[in-house]
Amino acid sequence: MTDEPRIRVVVADDQAIIRDGLVTVLGLLPDIEVVGAAEDGERAVALAVAEHPDVVLMDLRMPGVDGVAATERIVRDAPGTAILVLTTYADDESILGALRAGARGYLTKDAGRAELAAAVRAVARGQSTFAPEVGALLVNSLTGSAAPAPVPSLSARFPTLTKREVDVLALVADGLSNGEIASTLFVSVATVKTHINAIFAKLAVRDRAQVIALVRS
Template sequence: MTDEPRIRVVVADDQAIIRDGLVTVLGLLPDIEVVGAAEDGERAVALAVAEHPDVVLMDLRMPGVDGVAATERIVSEVPGTAILVLTTYADDESILGALRAGARGYLTKDAGRAELAAAVRAVARGQSTFAPEVGALLVNSLTGSGKQQQAQQQAETPAASLSSRFPSLTRREADVLALVADGLSNGEIAATLFVSVATVKTHINAIFAKLAVRDRAQAIALVRS
């Protein structure tokens, strides 16, 4: 039996069923102790400040203070705490946003129990860890940065215009909407923006919800109105 202290973890996820499941899974591991669970970024920051955990397991999309903003604050206020992102989103925008904020690892929610446990232990030791698909997207984002900048410049004027017309859209959503309006398919949009088709679908669903349209035809008509 080891005398080493257990790794103290805070879990942050706005979905109760996922949050509770993570608490249960981690709590079964002999070398890990869950010291708190948060339903949003603000609560995650408060728990990190109060508990000084070794690791915060951080979702990105949460109400109020999101995971990226919470990560930035925790890294600043509790520098001894490592952030391990666990999220549905594995697109370059989410990955780079989390890394810039100071996250030390990045997993998607389809990670297995053993992969999750290994990642928690790795970031607690000061190492960085990424899911294979995340590492591939990160490499593509870095090595394809020149092409990506060129594609963004080509779409800069319409995307900027759409951002002004529809302020609820993020810049990347405006980029996607501009390409939808140009008649590009999901695969063509993914290739242009150097993201996955799944990421494009996520952005399009968000666009439809924010603009209150049912399909691409309505979105295009709104853009051209």
Template sequence: MTGDARIRVAVADDQAIIRDGLVTVLGLLPDIEVVGEAADGEEAVALAVAARPDVLLMDLRMPVLDGAEATARVRQAAPDTAVLILTTYADDESILGALRAGARGYLTKDAGRAELAAAVRAVASGQTTLAPEVGARVIGALTGTARAAEVAPPDAAGALVVRFPSLTRREAEVLALIGDGLSNAEIARTLFVSVATVKTHINAIFAKLAVRDRSQAIALVRS
């Protein structure tokens, strides 16, 4: 961004009334330009690719594709777009899942206009910003959880991406943990995502690698 350029922002939220409100609030700011809206995670990814906004304001609970997975895909497909989560959820799983997916900021929907504007400007300039209560939960969760770093070596997923280039990074992470013998629930806890999200990744992995079940997937990883 140049010093005189406005910050180009896109908004993704499945509730039209919230989208409209955010567009209105952001549109009143002289240094911000709203360049698009999306009603679900899949639309958010397509919008990021097409419009290349500086900041994508992303809800977490959306149809078709949840916000965390959409964030991961945006980071792959439009790496110059910073994702700022704006959601009603402030539980450890939601927060850490979004941050692991690549979100640069995390606010809850009770944030005021000034806090929202400051967060957009911060992530657009390359900074990370968290609501105070979110920051406290992150510190608490990280100081009490070390298992994710212990279960699969950091390069395990990277090696699987090289071996199986059709996989996304997150699918490779799930496959690596399947290879380590973890259950769906254990994988969900390790990656800070829901069990439903893990099942979605596993279905995609099986389809892409043409395996029928977990045993074949494990054999493929260990071959």
């Protein structure tokens, strides 16, 4: 047993089935304690101020006070609380709005349980964590470059791949090793190998060199 205090989390999502699922998944982790659940941004702010959680897991598209506005208020009124955005939307406006409001991390809702747990732990430690496409957008925004949106373009070119396989494909094309991809996506090396095998089969390629040549063609 560890003497470290558990990470206290509030979950905010307007869809009950998703909210309840997140509460259940996080509640099973020995180092995380869910101290509240909110169906909208107003309730999320109230819980953050009352409970002083370490992390608020924040949906963006909610009725009334949305996730961006709620993030701004929590950063102002409960400054010890980190915001981790978990949403279906990974468009430029949503991402940059959340980051400008003070969110410390951003994951899309197809993230696996291990990714989610790792992200909660990271932001609770004061670190930032972003899905790969979010990191690329942030870099382009800060440098003033036009965002190339590599993941959507790869999705359009290779429609047989799942979104996670596209994420892995993009990182393989960037020259990352299996270990580096696993670290970036907060998954195991075995999971990365499974995705790469699926990519090879779907794209009818034999090795990484062929993958890179295909992506860059």
